[in-house]
Amino acid sequence: MKLNIxxxxxxxxxxxxxxxxxxxxxxxxxxxxxxxTILLGIFLNSHLKKQK
Known part of the structure; x- marks a missing residue:
């Protein structure tokens, strides 16, 4: 893949x-x-909301 700017x-x-x-x-x-990274963030976010 080549990107030219x-x-x-x-x-x-x-x-x-x-x-x-x-x-x-x-x-x-x-x-x-x-x-x-996105999936880990979603998992951690939902996990932290469950703890509240």
Whole structure:
């Protein structure tokens, strides 16, 4: 997966080009970490509400 970001600052006449390349394994791992964090937050939130 490749992400390209291009921006232009017209007042300073400057161009910015950023490129980020991720492998399929990195994308899968990042997705799993984000989903796991969200699920853990939902679980902890519901668990703490039950204790009140």
């Amino acid at each position: 291009t921006a232009t600052d017209k007042s300073k006449h400057q161009h910015f080009n950023y490129s980020l390349e991720l492998s399929g394994k990195q994308v899968k791992n990042t997705t799993l970490i984000i989903c796991g």
